[in-house]
Amino acid sequence: MQVRQERCKGCTESVHVSPEKLERLIEIASRGRETVPDENYEVRLKQCSECPGLQYGTTCRYCGCLVAVRAKLQDSDCPFPLAPRWN
Numbered sequence: 001m002q003v004r005q006e007r008c009k010g011c012t013e014s015v016h017v018s019p020e021k022l023e024r025l026i027e028i029a030s031r032g033r034e035t036v037p038d039e040n041y042e043v044r045l046k047q048c049s050e051c052p053g054l055q056y057g058t059t060c061r062y063c064g065c066l067v068a069v070r071a072k073l074q075d076s077d078c079p080f081p082l083a084p085r086w087n
């Protein structure tokens, strides 16, 4: 079976990230930085999952971040215009 790869218009990388790669990216981004407790992380991810700014199920349209990585970091905030959906 051939899997169709969506491509971001602005780059050549696939917009899809495997769960393994996502875990690795979270681990790398979290090095030496405070992370949020799991319950806060889940609340943030739920807000992202219901947000019109979420693209491809992974990426915030306002900052270009992978939300699973951004939401994990204590000092992150939500860049939703005028009214952040989490902080």
Ligand code: SF4
Pocket: 047, 048, 049, 051, 052, 053, 054, 059, 060, 061, 062, 063, 067, 070, 077, 078, 079, 080, 081, 085, 086
């Ligand atoms: S604007 Fe905020 S809630 Fe929406 S996808 Fe981006 S980080 Fe998540």
